[in-house]
Amino acid sequence: MPAGSPTMQRRGDPIERERVRHGEHVIEHLLRRAGFGAGQDEIDDYLQLGFSEAIQQLLNYENIPDDVDQLIGTPGYVSVTARGEFLPRTVINDARQRWLFRLIHSRRPLQEKMALFWHNHFATAYSKISGALGADEGGRYMAAKPTEDPNQVKGQIELFRQYAVGNFRDLLLAVAKDTAMLVWLDGRTNVKGRPQENFARELMELFTMGVDTFAETDVYAGARVFTGWNLAHPSNAYFTFSYVAAQHDTTAKEFTFPIYSNGSKVIPARSADAGMQDGVDLINAVAAHPATGPRLARKLYQYFISETSEPDSALIVALANTYYGSGFEMKPVLERLFLSPQFVTAENRYARYSWPAEFVARSLKEIGWIGFSVNDALGPMSNMGQQLFEPPDVAGWDLGTNWFSSGSMLTRMNFASQLATNQKFNLRDTARAGRSSPEALLSLMLDRLTAAPFAREPYQALLDYARAGGAWTGSDAQLLVKAAGLAHLIVGSGDYQLV
């Protein structure tokens, strides 16, 4: 943290220092969960707001301009690496860099956090889109912003940003019409007489109700519901959703669960022209299905509160009730979640296994970024098991303990080394405030890196490293070595992987 900052000065009085510390820990926890961690300036800003106001600001981000992309390539921010022109609207690695830039610098961290959640929930992989339509087109339907596309194409990630804390039913409908999804789950080829089951199955199994809540016959009926939900190619310029009435199966479709509020399980036979309503009816039904609210609530609980204990059943019920009661709005669900005692309780701090995207963004925010290009994080992230826009399959990434293996932990340790090496001089400058002793330096680094309190043995291992290699002088030369070395060890530790 910068020496002489207002927070530092306020800490003179021991009682005041303790109060600030406690508040700071809660705010740091909030920002690790509702965002991707924070540097000291951000922490100070949110501290001024206080916990409740901070939650409101995170949730009601529409008041904050979405201007972060304009900062790309300007001084003071993390760098990107362009191969020729920087083209995130078509080049997938540029889109990945832009997203990392946003994770680090967006002033709407919860929007990015939820976009990542939906990206995993509706997991769509670039490689299939590009394989079908070409590399640039693949990037376009994953990541283009309407304002930068000649045909105002909205890439899938923009959909997730738009509905980040919005209405889940509306998001489902938008996803069902999304170009990338229509390629990914083959909806574009789903036609009368030869239905394609892929989308209908995953709509029920993965996007809403969950496995074992429906029958195979529901999959067959669901596939027929979405016949004719295909793609058009206007002026050969872009691909977009098109309901092709002539390809729609107009016969009635029967399900094993209620489709309508009167309990009817049958979507009636409709004329081809009116047949698009079939899909809307099914989407309404699966959004309202009694298994969907609790399933979303559990996923959100694991994403925001804890993966190390079973979700609190009363809170799951409360979140599901909020979901149904609000007509499938996510913002009240998230507000209920952040204001729950389970969110703030000390037992649930550091109770989640960080995703690689969280780990990389947090370590950059906490170690520093000036002079680092997010391009250099792309390879490591892939080896940690999370290449953005490339989930392994439609179920998304394997979360929790599945992120961790000897290979992926080595990659995380080595990324910490790579970043600490890159930030050596910045770290030395910060470390001057802790030059009085190895203990002071270690304390400063631990504070800056917001890790959970280390137990005695690992703490001693860190201290022994700080002391190793000759007498302590606190010289710039020594700080240059030891500040980077400690940043590497702390960020590469098991403790730091928990958020």
Added chain:
Amino acid sequence: MAITRREFVRGGVAAFTVSFAAPAFLSDLARAQGRSRRNLVVLYLSGGNDSLSMVIPYNDSQYYARRPGIAIPAASVLQIGTDRTGIALGLHPRLGGLRTMFNAGRLALIQRTGYANSSRSHFEGTDIWSTADPRSPQGNGWLGRYLDTLPSPVDPLTAWSTAGVIPRTLQANRVGVPSIPTIQGYAFASPNSGTDAQSARDSATRIASHLPVDQPHLAFVNASSQAAFATLDRVAQVGTYAPTVNYPNNGFALALRTIAGAMVKGVGTKVFWVQTGGYDTHAGQNPNQANGSYTTLMTTLNDGLFAFYTDLLNQGLLNDTLVLQFSEFGRRISENGSQGTDHGAASVMMAIGGGVRGGIYGTAPNLRGTPDNPTLENSGNDVHYETDFRSVYAKVIDGWLGGDSVAVLGADFRAGAPAMF
């Protein structure tokens, strides 16, 4: 043993730690446990393999009637003879290397493997094949449970996943399995050099050895780091491996090359995991076209496996090696409207190795889509299983790994297993 991974994370750390003995001791341990040099390479084709495009009943008129757009013409298949019911079979035209293995008597094809009430879900299906438990596919994998039967301490390189993750099949209570996708990335870097770098490694190793019983989630993450430190130096030796053949330059083939290197360098691994994806061919399967997705899949599969087979043959290691292939389900018999196939039921397993008695096991389905056809299910839409996949696992555990399949699988599946060794 019905302990879930989560429960293990909660309570099993103390038992877990015994698998990490001191590095100096490890190579002795590996040698001791390597009395048998036999190893098993599990090959997972992820997405649900359309086995009717891989092993083709090319004289069945229903095959052509139900797949007008994607059937492989009889003239292009690589004929391998008939099964015991007289159904003529051929391999996909890109599987020339596999036919060489077949002709050498080193490839067993086990037709119609699966289980009752086959799941059509990728994730549930994969869990079922991984745990060998269709009723409750949770907890540790079938090979993880086998690893747990090995005498302690178990060498930390006893199993090796070449994927970036530890598949459920290898999840165990006592044995931490390393994931080593590439040798180059499996090294410890440091911001400084010389003695400071050594101090950093010492410190990181000590931090990783902190496995607090009251913080099992932290212990789990640290144990992953600990497994890395315990295996780094031996794995580095594999990087110097010079194969006797050229492997194709793709992830699958390079993983097989790494496995061959580990075998030749004698690191002591008994169970390897390798996977290759893209088998969820709902659309654009076009198995006849040079650029069709299934053609590409078969090319990758064949060329990688044939390089591996030839390399091991040259190294004199084929007799010690068994490759066992599976996929989470087969695909629907009739093609869909997208030149693809949707999720189905039973599929084909393959076993390759010097100890394998090659040939065609089990019988091909009759593809006549009538409800009374016993070789099909789901109103004649999908292939019905004939050989329970757990009987194949039982054969591998008992006949190859020298384990006790009844204990590992929790029941006796030995009856009905193919007599492949």
